[in-house]
Amino acid sequence: MTRPYAEVIGDPIVQSKSPAIHTFWLGKLGIAADYRACHVLSDGLETYLADRRADPAWRGCNVTMPHKEAIMPLLDRLDDEASAVGAVNTVLRAGDGTLTGTNTDLAGFLEPLQPLLAAPHLFRMARVFGAGGAARAIIAALARNGFATVLAARDPAKAQALLDELGRGNDNHAVALSHFAPPTDFAFDDREGILDLVVNASPLGMAGHEPLALDFSHVPPGSVVYDVVTHPLDTPLLVAARERGFETVDGLAMLIGQAAVAFERFFGQPAPRQDDAELREILTR
Template sequence: MTDTLPYAEVIGDPIAHSKSPLIHNFWLRALNIEAEYRKTHVTSEGLAAYFLQRRADPDWLGCNVTIPHKIAVMDYTDDPGGVRSRIGAMNTIASETGGPLIGTNTDAGGFLQPLLRDQWRGQSAVLVGAGGAARAVLFALGSLGVPDISIMVRDIAKGQALLDRAGVKGRVIGIDDAVPAADLLVNSTSLGMVGQPRFEPDLSPLPDDATVYDIVYAPLETGLLKAARGRGLRTLDGLEMLIGQAALAFDIFFDAQAPRDLDEELRARLLAAA
């Protein structure tokens, strides 16, 4: 027996910007669940020690994973769902008492939620980035059957490897190249995040009915989204995917469905905390 609450957390480097604790703790209070959700700074060099320590903690329910660990954490988890081969990145790790750490990916489902809600039916997409989040987004786009996908990256070889791994047909272009005409543009990188370089490409090639989706949420109004709104394009901000993936992880950690009927109040709190 312990006198502390069971808890889950989010790990990353950096981690101070994370809004995940606000989201999960809001839901925990709403459902009167006696547990908590934290954020913990973990460097790449400290991952092994982190998991060794947490596995010995009976109150630890698991963790979400953010930049830059979504690929590296796969070395420390079991993978009954085949996430390694299907997506190639994990963002949610559950602790089975006395058993293995189970890794999965809720980013893909969280990314898809607003597109499915809006009944998006585009035929082409541009994905910016080739990191852990990009792997989940590419998997999600593939599940929608998007036939025309372009990847914009600094490292062309890395972008091609991402396409090859996912088994998706597409093309790879440089991040400074012109944005292709597409129905959807997704920024899956940290570009535009507080403390990171801006990402404000020329959006004029996009059609007037295109959607621009930026998964960055600190700040919420990125330069990319501001430019898209200036063109009158449909936009989806980082809170869409953040809340969506968090709801899937919440069920895994706390064995309860997130009260999504409170999304409007939650979003207001997130904006107030920005």
């Protein structure tokens, strides 16, 4: 009998950490199943899904770029999370071969923020950098939790379109990425009772890319600085934030959080999160 399996698909796919994460959890729980990486080109996406739809051993797949939006019309249904984000990062196969698209990035992004979000606030504000694929789930997650968002991008019109689509009509604003590069003499008001986030949802700071140009005079006191980049894990933004005394969240927090949601849907058991420290060590070797 063929072992159950799930996959991650994308183009390229060699850089994905998902096989290491899921294989680690499968081993810890003693589940007789596999998790693989599968290189799928855009023109092969429909054929891939047709083949897997007919395979009862296939539990589903995680979806990376460039397929998160292109895969949507090829599925039988989208759940509320996928509809809210407007992108699919996980496909689940039912016993009858029906394929459902969901999005675990939203939950993954929010997971490390839950202790903060559990408290009441007078106001919640986020400064988010980047208007690409990673930003979609982040903007939707922030809107769902009552944040007013300033979205900075090289193309402010694209940023405004994302806010119009996903921002739930909150007091949101789009600005040019360059807005936050020079110093400002803006005097922040009393931030007591205010939750401020600074989120890098762009590739800036990733290996091979220039750092995010942010002058910390734009960052309110007490902000949490969150960078979704995972290579390097300790980005220039996070290093600079810690040097100035800000609380930080790295990209592995979101990556592991979203993977845990998918893992339980694929394999029917919660991921063994008590082993996160060991998993982080493996992923950063």
